[in-house]
Every structure is written in C-alpha cells, then in structure tokens.
Amino acid sequence: MNDKREILKQFGIDSEPIPFGNGHINDTFITADRAYILQRINTSVFSDPKGLTNNVVLITGYLKNWLSANGGDPERETLTPIPTKDGAWFIRTDDGECYRVYKTIQNAVSHDSATPELLYQAAKGFGRFQKMLSGFPADRLKETIPDFHNTRSRFEALRTAVSTDHFSRVALARDEIDFCYAREADTDVIVSAIAEGKIPLRVTHNDTKLNNVMMDETTGTAVCVIDLDTVMPGSLLYDYGDALRFGASTAAEDEQDLSLVHFDLTLFETFTKGFLEELGDRLTASEAALLPFSVKLITMECGMRFLTDYLSGDTYFKTSRPGQNLDRCRTQLKLVAEIEEKTPEMKRIVADILEGLCK
Ligand code: ADP
Ligand code: GN1
Ligand code: MG
Secondary structure, three states, rough: OOOHHHHOOOOOOOOEEEEOOOOOEEEEEEEOOOOOOEEEEEOOOOOHHHHHHHHHHHHHHHHHHHHHHOOOOOOOOOOOOOOOOOOOOEEEOOOOOOEEEEEEEOOEEEEOOOHHHHHHHHHHHHHHHHHHHHHHHHHHHOOOOOOOOOOHHHHHHHHHEEEEEEOHHHHHHHHHEEEEEEHHHHHHHHHHHHHHHOOEEEEEOOOOHHHHEEOOOOOEEEEEEHHHOOOOOEEEHHHHHHHHHHHEEOOOOOOHHHHHHOOHHHHHHHHHHHHHHHHHHOHHHHHHHHHHHHHHHHHHHHHHHHHHHHOOOOOOOOOOOOHHHEEEEEEEEHHHHHHHHHHHHEEEEEEEEHHHHHH
C-alpha cells in the first residue's frame, strides 16, 4: 500500500499530502490544509525506525515538559508527533515503508540560505536546544546512526570507496580525493579528544543545518528545531561546526560555480555570538579551543561524505541531477580551503566574543 492519503487516514487525518521541504534524507509531505507533515522515514539511512521513533517520542516529551516548566510554548517550540488510531507512533506499510506524522509548525518557515540576522536567530535556536536537553539522560537514547560524526570512520569509508571504485568515478574526482587524503590527521582530533575525556559527550542534534530550524514568519526568530532523527550523544562542536558549514557559506551547497562559494566571516561571527550567548558557562575551555577547528572538520567530513556517496553511486543523499554529490563535495572542500586561510581571524573572533561574554 503506497497511497499516501490512505496512510494519513491511519493517523485519523483526511487530507491530500503534497511534497514539501528540501531535506536530503526523508520524503516529506504537507497536508493540503497545512495542518500536518507526513514523512516517509528513510530506512536505508535509519535501519532501526522503531529505535529512532522511540528517541523522538522521548525527546519531544522531555522538551514539552521543559517548555511548560520554563514559560515556553510546548505546542510550537518542539515537534508534536501524532499517533495512529491504534496508538502507534509510526506505521510500516505492506511494502516495508515507514511513515510518521507531525503537527506542522504554524506561521514558520525554514531557510536554505542565511543573512546575518537569520543566522544569529538560528544560533539562538540551536544553542537553546542544546541547553534544553542538557538534563536529558543520554543513556535512554539509541544511537540511530552509529559513528555518525566519527570523522575517522568517514575517512576510512572514503578510502574503501576509492579502492573499490565500483562506478569508475575515481578518475573524475582525483583532486578532491587527494585534498581529503592530505588532511587525514585532522580526522582524529575530535574523536580522540572525546575518547580521552578532554571534551564532554552531550546530547546533541548532530544535523544543525539552517533548514532544520523553523523561523517565525513575522518576527524572524527561531521557533523550533526539527529533524530530530540524529539527536544522540555527541559533541557540541559537531552542532556548532555543522551549522557554520552550511550557514556561513555564501552559496548553495550544490553550487557549480565555485567562484561564488565563500566562507563569510560576518556570518561566522554572528552565529558564534548567538550560540555562545545561549550556552553561557556550559562551554568548557577545551571545547572553546576547538571551535574554529570544528568548523573546518565538519565541513571536510561532509565533503568526504558527499564524495564517498558520489563514488558509491549516489545511494545516500537524494540527488536531482548527475554529478550533484561531486558538486556538493567541491563546495565543501572550497569552504575548507578558505576556513584554513581564515583560521587566525576566526580564532580572534571567538576569543573576542568569549572575552565579551565574561565581562
Ligand atoms: P530531512 O531529514 O529529509 O531533512 P526534515 O525533517 O528536515 O527531513 O524535513 C524536511 C523539511 O520539511 C524541513 O526542512 C522543513 O522545511 C519541513 N518540515 C519538516 N517538519 C516540519 C514541521 N513539523 N512543520 C513545518 N515544516 C516542517
Ligand atoms: C542531511 O537530512 P538533512 O538534509 O537535514 C544529512 C546531514 C548532512 C546534510 C548535508 C541523517 O541532512 O548529516 O550534513 O544532509 N543527514 C543525515 O546537507 O545524514
Ligand atoms: Mg532536514
């Protein structure tokens, strides 16, 4: 059964689902009356939809309690999963597809490119999300994608894809592969710091792309962090780095004209300010020291992931044209090169912000 309208009926909803959103992973639909979001969970990416759903129900329940206790709006500031008529949180169709439903966050939009003000608000949203979940018992969460931000594992996956070269694409991406290989040593830095206890494991979002935060249509402020499928124990540096990877770029993630792709220091500064203001003294000194590096690392990690997917036949990230994953990889690596050049300035900016916050 793959009639989406029939699927919605199992959730007690009678409305026409229309394709919606720009995510790379799930298939998202909005109902014609705009009240609900229907999502097909990508089970090639998330092999344990039950564990994932359980995480989402626990997290949203926790956030709703937190928001009620702290003067927030539990209906709008976190996702609201809708159960089926039988009380289940997702359904599995006869052909094995999994679907879930959320309430639509009303009068809110997600953005695919940033202005300084927008990124400042997004930083507040992601920083607040981190803060709200700081008391959440991490051991209750399933790891929905093991080693998600283990950059060393991502590097090894790239190396395997290069050596198998199933699609004979290695020759088309030699420069990009060499660029990543030259930076192999970087891949261990955060993984080792966590393993050695130098930076804390926290409950983190792990996918802090700008379009994963809904912004109020009227005020432009962050309303709700969405896409909770990768909320797992991780490092705050992943959330910070990933948000800047996407948010501080001057071009789309799949831009083919690399002369348009730059890492914007004003966007970097405004995001850093908003994020650190929300986190306050939760940030440790060792995390603070790695902030600029984390942006480079997560950008390179994402570039390696796009490259690995390109070499492996484009099976992970959704694509709409041939070569799109290679284009995405190229923008990320261009950003990495610029971040490397701009690191001294980024360090100065972070130091100034931290000093300002201590006053
Ligand atoms: P993906 O994992 O594919 O990125 P998301 O959960 O991020 O899936 O959803 C894709 C897009 O759908 C989001 O960027 C957002 O624009 C929209 N969306 C998802 N959930 C909601 C919601 N509850 N309310 C409003 N829009 C939503
Ligand atoms: C995916 O689901 P979406 O589009 O928000 C991916 C992220 C990548 C991002 C790159 C579960 O995010 O890790 O950084 O694409 N999500 C998953 O745009 O792999
Ligand atoms: Mg998303």
